[in-house]
Amino acid sequence: MKISTVLAAFVVVTLSSLCSQENPLPSWNDGPSKAALVAFVEKVTTPNTETFVQPADRIAVFDNDGTLWAENPLPFQLIFAIEEIQRLAPENPEWKDNATIQAVLDGEVASLKAGGMKALNEVLAVSHAGLTPEEFAKRVADWMTTAKHPRFERPYNECVYLPMLEVLDYLRNHDFKVYIVSGGGADFMRVFAEQVYGIPPQQVIGSYGNAEYQLIDDQPVMIKTPGVAFVDDKEGKPVAIHRFIGKRPIACFGNSDGDKAMLEWTTIGRTPSFGMIIHHTDAEREYAYDKAPKSSGKLIKALEDAAKRNWTVVDMKTDWATVFPKPGEKCECEE
Amino acid sequence: MKISTVLAAFVVVTLSSLCSQENPLPSWNDGPSKAALVAFVEKVTTPNTETFVQPADRIAVFDNDGTLWAENPLPFQLIFAIEEIQRLAPENPEWKDNATIQAVLDGEVASLKAGGMKALNEVLAVSHAGLTPEEFAKRVADWMTTAKHPRFERPYNECVYLPMLEVLDYLRNHDFKVYIVSGGGADFMRVFAEQVYGIPPQQVIGSYGNAEYQLIDDQPVMIKTPGVAFVDDKEGKPVAIHRFIGKRPIACFGNSDGDKAMLEWTTIGRTPSFGMIIHHTDAEREYAYDKAPKSSGKLIKALEDAAKRNWTVVDMKTDWATVFPKPGEKCECEE
Numbered sequence: 001m002k003i004s005t006v007l008a009a010f011v012v013v014t015l016s017s018l019c020s021q022e023n024p025l026p027s028w029n030d031g032p033s034k035a036a037l038v039a040f041v042e043k044v045t046t047p048n049t050e051t052f053v054q055p056a057d058r059i060a061v062f063d064n065d066g067t068l069w070a071e072n073p074l075p076f077q078l079i080f081a082i083e084e085i086q087r088l089a090p091e092n093p094e095w096k097d098n099a100t101i102q103a104v105l106d107g108e109v110a111s112l113k114a115g116g117m118k119a120l121n122e123v124l125a126v127s128h129a130g131l132t133p134e135e136f137a138k139r140v141a142d143w144m145t146t147a148k149h150p151r152f153e154r155p156y157n158e159c160v161y162l163p164m165l166e167v168l169d170y171l172r173n174h175d176f177k178v179y180i181v182s183g184g185g186a187d188f189m190r191v192f193a194e195q196v197y198g199i200p201p202q203q204v205i206g207s208y209g210n211a212e213y214q215l216i217d218d219q220p221v222m223i224k225t226p227g228v229a230f231v232d233d234k235e236g237k238p239v240a241i242h243r244f245i246g247k248r249p250i251a252c253f254g255n256s257d258g259d260k261a262m263l264e265w266t267t268i269g270r271t272p273s274f275g276m277i278i279h280h281t282d283a284e285r286e287y288a289y290d291k292a293p294k295s296s297g298k299l300i301k302a303l304e305d306a307a308k309r310n311w312t313v314v315d316m317k318t319d320w321a322t323v324f325p326k327p328g329e330k331c332e333c334e335e
Numbered sequence: 336m337k338i339s340t341v342l343a344a345f346v347v348v349t350l351s352s353l354c355s356q357e358n359p360l361p362s363w364n365d366g367p368s369k370a371a372l373v374a375f376v377e378k379v380t381t382p383n384t385e386t387f388v389q390p391a392d393r394i395a396v397f398d399n400d401g402t403l404w405a406e407n408p409l410p411f412q413l414i415f416a417i418e419e420i421q422r423l424a425p426e427n428p429e430w431k432d433n434a435t436i437q438a439v440l441d442g443e444v445a446s447l448k449a450g451g452m453k454a455l456n457e458v459l460a461v462s463h464a465g466l467t468p469e470e471f472a473k474r475v476a477d478w479m480t481t482a483k484h485p486r487f488e489r490p491y492n493e494c495v496y497l498p499m500l501e502v503l504d505y506l507r508n509h510d511f512k513v514y515i516v517s518g519g520g521a522d523f524m525r526v527f528a529e530q531v532y533g534i535p536p537q538q539v540i541g542s543y544g545n546a547e548y549q550l551i552d553d554q555p556v557m558i559k560t561p562g563v564a565f566v567d568d569k570e571g572k573p574v575a576i577h578r579f580i581g582k583r584p585i586a587c588f589g590n591s592d593g594d595k596a597m598l599e600w601t602t603i604g605r606t607p608s609f610g611m612i613i614h615h616t617d618a619e620r621e622y623a624y625d626k627a628p629k630s631s632g633k634l635i636k637a638l639e640d641a642a643k644r645n646w647t648v649v650d651m652k653t654d655w656a657t658v659f660p661k662p663g664e665k666c667e668c669e670e
């Protein structure tokens with residue numbers, strides 16, 4: 001590495017750190033949620049204290065739907081699956097024998113929603129069996145560039161929460177390694193997570209289908225095969241964390257009862273640690289739901305437990321100065 | 336970050352790089368294997384060339400048994416399993432009904448060996464069901480400090496190949512991210528991989544058993560349950576790479592037909608890329624085997640394919656100046 005390169009890299013790091021140190025969370029209003037997060041980060045990063053945590057153990061896990069981006073009117077991956085099935089049905093007459101797919105084509109989305117992440121992942125597995133991961137990724141990427149959110153009238157990958165993009169950066173600037181641990185499909189999220197969140201594929205943990213490796217015509221091929229191998233939701237989330245990361249996080253961000261287990265796994269009996277629940281309280285700028293969500297995101301038990309567990313509950317309406325980035329806007333401090 | 340800290344970090348990086356740049360692979364004799372590895376690394380790290388690869392895509396995968404450490408007289412994890420079963424049998428009378436465990440107690444190791452990684456993982460799953468990962472890790476760590484290799488008379492975690500420790504460092508010093516992708520158990524390897532290889536848990540991919548998360552007496556608990564969830568061997572290795580890393584590596588190191596699929600997945604149709612096979616040709620200093628191994632490590636097809644795939648075959652006897660570190664010795668350039 002030449003000195004000039006080293007110096008250039010050094011300058012960039014410094015500017016980025018300054019930017020972040022002056023006002024690391026500009027889209028957060030001052031209040032108990034922001035204060036709790038900042039206090040935790042200062043606690044684990046101040047050297048020569050009892051609460052100092054080595055960078056290698058600064059692991060933070062984030063749910064995706066409803067935590068990093070919106071999940072209404074339906075989880076975006078479900079919208080993708082429905083629109084793909086509609087698009088592809090004419091060329092797949094054999095789908096008429098599949099009850100789940102027919103429900104989608106008949107507009108019976110309610111039954112799919114009732115089936116939760118498992119039904120969603122089944123639909124995806126059926127509609128995308130036989131594809132290579134590369135072909136699947138191309139379909140997701142194509143859809144992202146054309147589809148628009150019905151209410152916010154922007155691509156789905158711009159329906160992300162600016163305050164949470166800032167949290168991701170804030171933690172990374174303090175040497176945290178951030179992971180997504182989501183019920184959504186890993187192959188789906190990995191298409192946009194690096195560009196939108198700055199989270200590389202190996203830090204995106206999600207549900208996954210079966211896959212097979214074969215050498216076909218002397219070319220190595222990975223093929224998505226029918227069937228759901230793992231559902232990364234509820235009690236599955238700590239299992240996935242153990243399987244993929246191999247150590248317990250010290251910070252966890254979620255928004256529903258599906259995150260209760262990983263909030264527990266991160267925080268109970270562990271000091272210092274931090275748990276945060278995004279409570280959707282803002283029908284005007286986004287949505288308001290907990291007990292009876294419009295789609296996914298039911299939040300009852302985790303909210304009940306928050307006080308005794310010392311989890312920070314974000315009141316979206318008062319805690320967030322801004323919800324979404326301006327269309328096309330990038331988080332200023334993004335890496 | 337204070338300037339002084341930054342400068343200190345900078346000096347350390349520079350010294351480490353110099354050490355590595357002057358003679359990055361001191362335990363390798365000059366010859367075609369070392370030359371091929373060095374040429375590849377220079378090719379992908381020279382800026383402004385067509386073969387330059389961004390650091391984010393510099394992913395290297397390593398098999399463990401027979402590639403990073405020895406696998407004779409038996410794979411070390413199998414020795415651990417056998418010794419643990421012998422140690423624990425008196426307190427587990429119910430094991431008398433388990434045929435696999437009885438075979439172990441009766442010294443019928445041949446049948447276990449014939450069963451390969453699957454049988455090994457079954458034994459481990461049975462003998463360690465109901466443990467938390469922490470308890471399991473403690474047992475492995477305890478065993479590592481007391482057990483000794485029968486021929487080399489040193490702890491098993493010192494039966495690692497010094498030339499390969501140097502390769503790990505050499506790649507890391509060139510901004511590669513290195514992963515283990517092994518048929519061995521992830522929970523087993525993660526106990527020593529960070530200390531011995533400098534590879535953190537989240538970069539250790541292996542076979543894994545089932546596990547369950549529960550809240551017991553208001554405490555979060557992970558429990559290893561019976562059953563093998565995934566065998567990370569042969570065609571399973573590319574599947575695991577896809578599942579855990581989400582992108583294809585550009586360098587792959589293995590020693591047996593169990594690595595053929597991931598060597599293919601890494602190299603075929605991909606330029607630049609690098610595949611290396613450790614051929615055990617040194618009965619005097621280590622072992623000599625391929626077609627008819629003493630335990631695991633059968634190498635026939637991958638060796639046949641090496642020429643047409645342009646995989647580098649290491650002749651251990653002539654390519655390696657040293658095989659094992661001196662007892663207690665650390666690789667000088669280790670991070």
Ligand SMILES: [Ca+2]
Nearest residue numbers: 063065066256
């Ligand atoms: Ca959620």
Ligand SMILES: [Ca+2]
Nearest residue numbers: 398400401591
């Ligand atoms: Ca091997």
